[in-house]
Amino acid sequence: MFQILHGLNVDWMGRRYFAYIISGIMLTASLVSLIVHGGPRYGVDFTGGTLIEAAVRPAPTPEAVRSAVERAGFARAEIQQGIDRPDEFLIRLGVSEAGTDPAPAVEAALRSITSGTQVELLRVETVGPRVGGELRSNAIKAVFLALGLILVYVAARYDWRYSVGAVVALFHDVFISLGVLSILDREVTLTVVAALLTLAGFSINDKVVVFDRIRERKQALRREPPDKVMNMGINETLSRTIITNGTVALSTLALYLFGGDVIHDFSLAMLVGAVVGTYSSLYVASALALELQLWGERSAGRHRTTSSTGTAGSTRRASSTK
Amino acid sequence: MTTGDKWKLFLTILAVGACLFTLWPTFQFYSLTPAERQKVLQARPAAATSEAERERLQEMEDLREKAIKLGLDLQGGMYLLLEVDTSKLGRAEARNAVDQAIQIIGNRVDQFGVAEPSIARQGENRIMVQLPGLLDQDRAKSLIGATALLEFKLVKTDEQARALYDRIDSYFARKRFGSADTTMPDTLRHAFTSRFLVAAQGGETIALSSEVAAIDSMIAELARDSSFVMEATLAWDSHEDEFQGRTGRRLYPLDKEPLMRGSEVATAQMRLDLDQDRPGAPGVSFTLTTRGGSMFADITGRNVNRSLAIVLDNRVQSAPNILERIPRGQGSITGNFTEEEAQNLAIVLRSGALPAPVRIVEERTVGPSLGQDSIEKGFTAGAAAAIGIVVFMLIYYRLSGAVAVFALVLNIMGLLAAMAAFKATLTLPGLAGIVLTIGMAVDANVLIFERIREELRNKRTVLNAIETGYSRAYRTIIDANVTTLLPAIALMWLGSGPIRGFAVTLTIGLIINVITAVGVSKMIFDAWSLRRKVSSISI
Numbered sequence: 070m071f072q073i074l075h076g077l078n079v080d081w082m083g084r085r086y087f088a089y090i091i092s093g094i095m096l097t098a099s100l101v102s103l104i105v106h107g108g109p110r111y112g113v114d115f116t117g118g119t120l121i122e123a124a125v126r127p128a129p130t131p132e133a134v135r136s137a138v139e140r141a142g143f144a145r146a147e148i149q150q151g152i153d154r155p156d157e158f159l160i161r162l163g164v165s166e167a168g169t170d171p172a173p174a175v176e177a178a179l180r181s182i183t184s185g186t187q188v189e190l191l192r193v194e195t196v197g198p199r200v201g202g203e204l205r206s207n208a209i210k211a212v213f214l215a216l217g218l219i220l221v222y223v224a225a226r227y228d229w230r231y232s233v234g235a236v237v238a239l240f241h242d243v244f245i246s247l248g249v250l251s252i253l254d255r256e257v258t259l260t261v262v263a264a265l266l267t268l269a270g271f272s273i274n275d276k277v278v279v280f281d282r283i284r285e286r287k288q289a290l291r292r293e294p295p296d297k298v299m300n301m302g303i304n305e306t307l308s309r310t311i312i313t314n315g316t317v318a319l320s321t322l323a324l325y326l327f328g329g330d331v332i333h334d335f336s337l338a339m340l341v342g343a344v345v346g347t348y349s350s351l352y353v354a355s356a357l358a359l360e361l362q363l364w365g366e367r368s369a370g371r372h373r374t375t376s377s378t379g380t381a382g383s384t385r386r387a388s389s390t391k
Numbered sequence: 392m393t394t395g396d397k398w399k400l401f402l403t404i405l406a407v408g409a410c411l412f413t414l415w416p417t418f419q420f421y422s423l424t425p426a427e428r429q430k431v432l433q434a435r436p437a438a439a440t441s442e443a444e445r446e447r448l449q450e451m452e453d454l455r456e457k458a459i460k461l462g463l464d465l466q467g468g469m470y471l472l473l474e475v476d477t478s479k480l481g482r483a484e485a486r487n488a489v490d491q492a493i494q495i496i497g498n499r500v501d502q503f504g505v506a507e508p509s510i511a512r513q514g515e516n517r518i519m520v521q522l523p524g525l526l527d528q529d530r531a532k533s534l535i536g537a538t539a540l541l542e543f544k545l546v547k548t549d550e551q552a553r554a555l556y557d558r559i560d561s562y563f564a565r566k567r568f569g570s571a572d573t574t575m576p577d578t579l580r581h582a583f584t585s586r587f588l589v590a591a592q593g594g595e596t597i598a599l600s601s602e603v604a605a606i607d608s609m610i611a612e613l614a615r616d617s618s619f620v621m622e623a624t625l626a627w628d629s630h631e632d633e634f635q636g637r638t639g640r641r642l643y644p645l646d647k648e649p650l651m652r653g654s655e656v657a658t659a660q661m662r663l664d665l666d667q668d669r670p671g672a673p674g675v676s677f678t679l680t681t682r683g684g685s686m687f688a689d690i691t692g693r694n695v696n697r698s699l700a701i702v703l704d705n706r707v708q709s710a711p712n713i714l715e716r717i718p719r720g721q722g723s724i725t726g727n728f729t730e731e732e733a734q735n736l737a738i739v740l741r742s743g744a745l746p747a748p749v750r751i752v753e754e755r756t757v758g759p760s761l762g763q764d765s766i767e768k769g770f771t772a773g774a775a776a777a778i779g780i781v782v783f784m785l786i787y788y789r790l791s792g793a794v795a796v797f798a799l800v801l802n803i804m805g806l807l808a809a810m811a812a813f814k815a816t817l818t819l820p821g822l823a824g825i826v827l828t829i830g831m832a833v834d835a836n837v838l839i840f841e842r843i844r845e846e847l848r849n850k851r852t853v854l855n856a857i858e859t860g861y862s863r864a865y866r867t868i869i870d871a872n873v874t875t876l877l878p879a880i881a882l883m884w885l886g887s888g889p890i891r892g893f894a895v896t897l898t899i900g901l902i903i904n905v906i907t908a909v910g911v912s913k914m915i916f917d918a919w920s921l922r923r924k925v926s927s928i929s930i
Contacts, residue, residue: 192756196753215881218877219874222873267897277870282867316783317830323775335820
């Protein structure tokens with residue numbers, strides 16, 4: 070049998086304070102970047118405005134494109150050259166005055182850069198300001214609805230402590246991913262929100278697997294302290310965690326490398342999420358559940374080696390008797 | 392093999408057969424060359440000339456119907472979100488207006504000749520229009536958004552016009568200088584008419600293009616002042632013209648009330664032979680309804696030698712002189728049209744006027760080359776991910792890995808078949824959803840296999856390890872899939888357009904995943920282990 074990471078016995082929970090520091094640093098860095106940038110950099114989807122992706126051949130300099138677009142009367146346009154294609158440009162325009170359609174004007178302006186310039190509009194997206202606002206509120210609703218549903222499901226299947234741990238871990242993952250996007254100055258679009266929700270789904274999937282094993286171990290080892298049980302659960306599922314997240318990271322890496330500009334941000338968000346999600350499965354979620362449990366025991370004023378027994382049903386009973 | 396196992400096997404083979412059958416048209420359709428596919432997309436059985444051709448076109452249309460549809464982001468095309476401005480209508484009227492607008496836009500799009508357009512109501516007063524494939528975006532937009540409020544209005548006589556312009560001039564003179572002093576310079580005394588190139592020579596009022604905006608604001612000022620009663624409306628010509636070597640626009644003083652509206656138009660056609668002065672110039676000929684015909688005969692009979700303006704969305708298309716009574720309910724509109732404009736005008740006249748103004752609030756256009764590019768990249772990415780995963784599974788889990796890969800192939804096949812059957816659209820985020828489904832499917836098998844290995848390490852027998860591995864992992868897999876399903880459902884609920892495509896593929900993929908990853912792979916293990924005395928397993 071070809072195996073990786075079998076028979077490890079790492080004391081994960083013993084080092085959880087170290088993880089808190091790492092999480093703290095990542096969360097602070099994300100927060101600082103978000104504050105410095107004035108919140109997430111919302112794309113056209115959420116702010117309203119126009120995004121034009123154009124292929125201009127022969128490839129002009131970004132400055133030439135900028136001055137051409139400015140001459141067409143769009144002084145505050147943002148110009149971005151294609152990452153792997155110098156002849157492709159992303160042009161972002163703010164919300165235009167009612168009724169005017171900027172795409173033909175921009176196309177004409179690009180064509181006039183030099184005589185014989187070929188212009189092809191690859192993509193034009195125009196979102197009205199009100200629609201943008203609606204899309205944004207819908208996206209926020211979707212995120213909270215998803216997290217809420219997960220919270221309820223995990224609470225019903227496991228224990229409220231795990232549920233809280235899992236959801237805090239999800240916020241942690243989503244927030245750090247947003248932070249990484251913000252640090253890299255990427256835009257938050259509808260597609261990125263989809264990526265964030267998917268990574269939330271993946272991340273919770275991961276945590277559920279670990280919780281499942283911890284619960285199983287608890288049943289068998291009632292006399293062991295909870296941190297030891299958690300360590301066992303994590304260690305025993307570690308190879309699976311690594312393999313699964315490795316394959317997910319592999320899939321999203323393929324998307325990132327070969328998927329093209331359109332899903333670049335999507336795959337980047339997913340990739341970051343896969344990495345942070347793995348980490349938070351090991352630490353944030355379980356560690357938080359453990360803290361809650363220890364805190365519960367301390368406030369109950371007595372040391373208990375096990376706070377709950379076996380199945381989901383009796384777990385609920387145990388927690389409700391406190 | 393037990394009877395139950397035989398049934399399972401039989402059902403699996405049946406399901407695989409059904410999947411292949413469902414996917415066959417998709418395979419056929421996408422193995423055509425792009426040019427052939429374009430032809431299939433444009434197939435219209437109704438337009439066939441012979442029975443054999445009709446049958447062939449019908450076959451092609453069936454093929455197109457049954458193949459998986461590609462979203463606009465993959466095949467190129469245009470997505471429009473329109474908002475019907477119902478602010479001036481009552482509640483019931485508003486609801487009606489949106490339905491009516493959907494129907495009218497549908498008619499216009501049909502005549503525009505796009506394959507597989509999709510038009511749907513969204514929310515209270517919004518309409519989503521999707522036009523796949525290559526098309527002239529500007530033309531599509533102007534055609535869909537045009538209100539097409541067609542009115543026939545009499546042009547004021549020269550005397551009426553002169554009186555009107557005099558009143559307007561003295562209004563501005565009084566308003567700005569207190570009185571219309573005759574000693575004032577001409578430009579002040581004639582603040583309005585002095586802006587025209589040919590000052591108030593009867594109805595011939597022409598302004599240089601550079602003056603149009605200024606004149607518009609003066610007209611708006613008049614409209615705001617309730618003390619100034621204007622018994623006419625002023626409407627610009629729809630086209631600029633050359634006047635004395637400079638470009639300008641004609642302004643028409645018209646009766647306020649239209650004599651007849653576009654609702655009386657029965658049919659309209661673009662024609663090239665209407666204008667005797669300019670043979671070959673495009674124009675539109677129309678036929679009126681019976682009621683409209685008699686109204687038109689009456690109108691033209693009573694107004695011989697007057698000009699009748701044909702006004703579309705408050706722009707004068709043409710204002711021909713009425714030479715005689717026109718009895719048969721037929722007429723024509725000529726003007727400075729291009730062929731395309733004339734064609735558009737004919738389409739909007741045929742399909743009717745929108746009941747309320749319509750605005751484009753969201754627009755997404757993807758060029759066909761980007762779409763093609765995205766498909767290729769999506770498949771490259773998918774293939775790279777799939778190959779990486781297959782290689783890993785085969786090396787790490789050997790023969791069992793092969794079982795997992797087989798289950799994975801069934802999963803993807805089932806997902807695509809379900810999409811074809813439900814007529815779901817494959818979008819670029821949808822491709823990403825498939826990649827993530829692959830991830831989840833692999834995860835399910837990894838969970839099972841790791842568990843089996845663990846049980847083997849605990850010195851269980853092979854059969855026992857398999858049984859325990861599956862039953863223990865099953866619960867975890869359900870939990871894992873349900874928790875991933877929840878955000879997908881949230882997205883399906885609240886996501887718009889492309890995002891929904893992602894949520895749909897992920898949801899279908901996850902459901903099939905539970906069946907294939909657990910059911911089918913277990914069945915293979917069972918079939919294998921029951922046939923022989925098992926003492927070892929390749930895992």
